[in-house]
Amino acid sequence: MTTLENVWKGIPFLGVFNALLTVFMIVPIFIIVLVSFSPTSAYVIPTTDWSLRWYVEIAKYGRFIYGFFLSLALAFAAAAVATVLGFMASYALTRYDFKGKQLLDAVFFSPLTMPAVIMGFALLVYVSKLGFYDTFTSFLLAHILLCVPYVIKTISTSLEGISKDLELAAMSLGASRLTTFLQVTAPLAKTGIAGGFVYAFLVSFGEVTIALFLSGTKMTTLPLLMFNYMQDANTPVIAAISTLLIVFAVLLTAVVNKIVSLKDIMS
């Protein structure tokens, strides 16, 4: 018997809701990809003639290319320093018990909860006083701070997963602490270290708020250029650049998800 109530019950509300929500999550990203193939200078979704014209056009925007390489260099440098320092700190936090551990933990994770606007403002005033406003150094320092929590989280998780018995076994067989570290711990933590590096890279590469505060005319990172360009002139070239960034993010995510589960890092 098909009463109205039965029909009502037959609809998988939760499934429908999640399908709609998925559309909501994906559409704003997907639309950019479509518009980037627009044949005209208007933001339209191409129906018949798909054009690569705006991808070719990117080459004419020297500032964006400069910004891309600047962001790339910055992200590599920040991720490298954050990974080295973060690894040292993670090792201490997971392998030793010492006074002030809780405090250090809180300090190292504070950039995660600290609003970017506050960090940007505080650093602007501070680095202006020290005389390195609008320099690579000030950006590098800010980005290292931002990356540290992600690096420590990733590497600590992987260090905690390494059985301490392995290290004890190596040492009871006569290996020194350093040898144990180099021959046992470090190789086992390799994937965690790589994961931490990629996370740090992602965080640094996408950072825009602190950059807005610290940038004058020289340090124009790619996200910053896009931020400014979006508010002024507009042609689908920004859609083309955005699409390339989306592809870049998807590829990096695919790599990093193989190494460490994203879910573990976020929670």
Next chain:
Amino acid sequence: MDNNAVTGRVSRKKISWTPYVLVAPLFVLMLAFLIIPLMNTLYISFAHYVAPAVYDTSAITMENYLKFFNTPNYITTLVRTVRISVLCTLFCLLLGYPAAYYMSKLSGKKQQIYLLVYLAPWLINVVVKAFGWTLLLSSNGIINDLLLYLHIIDRPLQMLFTEGSITVGIIHGCLIFAVLPIYTSIKAIDPHLSYAAANLGATPSQIFFKITLPLSRMGILAGGLIVFAVTMASYTTPVLLGGGRNRVLSFLVYEQSNRLMNWPMGAAIALVLVIIGVVLVAAIQKFFEANRRRRDLME
């Protein structure tokens, strides 16, 4: 040799310096470029503004804070920021709960895919996301074009550069912060509870409202607090999707610091932003705790 360190036991007599040496470089860096700059910000918020980028710290003054609370424009902005944050938090929880619930019932592979769907906005640059919403919401954007084409409307709706567009953009970016803690708390519920309840004749909706929902309230609290804190301090999305008329508090900080270069005032606004965030978060936490205590007494 301090082999004890590996086992996690520290000998009482000898303090091992190794961990301190290992954390020192990072700690010094964070002290010099995070903690001291923040203390400095607190300090100059009580300074007197002299000229762009110049301030006088010879006497402590409350003038910046007084000016903030006596300027109607600032208060309007403050109220707007709180309003947007509350709305975003509520929507993220309302949308995030069913999403997390659904995800928790899925099998491994499907769950991974859903997780990536919700994580996607987090991985993609905020500017790119805002651009996507601009394409959809602007007066000659995709949604307006579609509605005009279908003759649902006669003239384009003003959707971009409103508080609504800010809210939508932030919900899109922040949903994951609500989904993950709720998902974790639902997953932590012992499934036997539901089986037992079902065995005793509880209907699915009874099971949900009497078991699942109350037991996942800490996830709701955590998710809500994160979304609220992130929204209160967000800058990029409100500026790009809100336009010139819908300013939020974080924009005022930027305006003071980089345009007017009135650093004492900027510092004061920054601190108001932090303090209000902290106070509201504490209030919500208190409310939840009071509720829990009341529940515990009743049970």
